[in-house]
Amino acid sequence: MGVEIRVEGLRKSFGRQVIWDDVSLTIPAGEISALLGPSGTGKSVFLKNLVGLLRPDRGHVYVGGGDVPRLRERDLYRMRRTFGVLFQDGALFGSMNVFDNIAFPLREHTKKGEAEIRRIVLEKMDMVGLSGSGDKLPGEISGGMKKRAGLARALVLEPEIILADEPDSGLDPVRTAYLNQLFVDVNAEFGTTFLIVTHDIGTARVLPDNLGLLFRRGLVMFGPREMILSSTHPAVNQFFNARREGPIGMAEEKDVAELAAENAPAPPPAPIPPQLMPSDGRIRPSMHRPGEWLAAHGVTPPPGSFVDENGRDWRTEWDALVAARRHPRP
Numbered sequence: 326m327g328v329e330i331r332v333e334g335l336r337k338s339f340g341r342q343v344i345w346d347d348v349s350l351t352i353p354a355g356e357i358s359a360l361l362g363p364s365g366t367g368k369s370v371f372l373k374n375l376v377g378l379l380r381p382d383r384g385h386v387y388v389g390g391g392d393v394p395r396l397r398e399r400d401l402y403r404m405r406r407t408f409g410v411l412f413q414d415g416a417l418f419g420s421m422n423v424f425d426n427i428a429f430p431l432r433e434h435t436k437k438g439e440a441e442i443r444r445i446v447l448e449k450m451d452m453v454g455l456s457g458s459g460d461k462l463p464g465e466i467s468g469g470m471k472k473r474a475g476l477a478r479a480l481v482l483e484p485e486i487i488l489a490d491e492p493d494s495g496l497d498p499v500r501t502a503y504l505n506q507l508f509v510d511v512n513a514e515f516g517t518t519f520l521i522v523t524h525d526i527g528t529a530r531v532l533p534d535n536l537g538l539l540f541r542r543g544l545v546m547f548g549p550r551e552m553i554l555s556s557t558h559p560a561v562n563q564f565f566n567a568r569r570e571g572p573i574g575m576a577e578e579k580d581v582a583e584l585a586a587e588n589a590p591a592p593p594p595a596p597i598p599p600q601l602m603p604s605d606g607r608i609r610p611s612m613h614r615p616g617e618w619l620a621a622h623g624v625t626p627p628p629g630s631f632v633d634e635n636g637r638d639w640r641t642e643w644d645a646l647v648a649a650r651r652h653p654r655p
């Protein structure tokens with residue numbers, strides 16, 4: 326089962342450039358969370374602060390009882406095993422074949438024998454659809470395969486938390502859909518906590534349980550998917566609906582004059598789509614009946630919400646799934 330990450334009052338600057346200040350949030354254990362924000366708002370820097378690759382100016386990052394910025398080198402090294410990190414380009418060693426890349430953390434961090442390592446690596450390669458590609462070098466495989474190899478490598482130590490920095494960048498929509506399905510399936514299988522940085526609004530709208538937005542040197546909002554996707558907060562509404570109208574400009578935030586010139590009320594949020602289910606149809610513990618959060622908070626969902634492309638309303642589908650007790654929640 327995954328562990329939670331609790332961030333309190335985090336601030337990071339480089340010289341005079343404040344990246345973000347006073348960021349506080351709890352990334353819930355065993356749930357899938359996604360962090361978005363315009364380019365340069367410090368999403369990658371945030372991930373690096375969580376694993377102790379960068380040190381904040383102030384604040385806390387509590388993971389499994391320790392406060393990451395305050396850990397001594399030896400404890401930090403041990404704590405990092407809690408995390409599997411999937412870097413943007415897979416960060417594979419170019420001179421090692423796919424098998425050896427995936428085996429690397431096991432050889433580096435464990436005393437397991439080669440037979441055991443082979444068993445684990447082949448199992449993870451199968452899981453990410455890379456069976457038979459073990460002999461290939463990173464330069465000989467596609468971008469999507471590199472990401473899947475990176476994910477397999479992130480999985481071999483069975484981490485409690487997976488951090489993924491733009492796993493979908495450079496992937497075509499079909500490969501992105503496969504990768505998202507893989508995240509959901511891994512979460513359903515192992516209860517791994519996920520934090521995914523993405524620019525892909527399609528991914529953000531269907532994959533995570535929780536969403537967050539970084540903007541104006543801070544965390545604008547973080548919370549359940551339904552809360553964010555129904556929000557009328559100008560920046561949140563603009564970003565998660567991929568619109569030009571709103572405070573986020575092309576290069577930086579718009580000034581007052583630009584905003585006044587728009588002179589139109591923000592369009593209402595788009596319908597909230599149904600959430601991606603695990604491929605075996607089970608209901609993940611962190612999933613809720615579609616519309617549950619909205620109902621509990623007296624928010625009317627945007628019209629057309631929770632209806633899939635086949636016209637099925639997932640509020641009824643959900644009830645049917647639960648009623649059939651095919652995959653009851655634990």
Ligand SMILES: Nc1ncnc2c1ncn2[C@@H]1O[C@H](COP(=O)(O)OP(=O)(O)OP(=O)(O)O)[C@@H](O)[C@H]1O
Pocket residue numbers: 339344362363364365366367368369370371
């Ligand atoms: N080691 C560093 N030293 C100095 N400045 C840095 C360092 N790392 C990042 N920055 C700066 O911090 C800011 C945020 O960078 P970061 O890569 O986290 O943004 P991002 O939100 O992930 O952007 P994108 O969406 O474009 O990937 C940038 O202005 C970047 O130049």
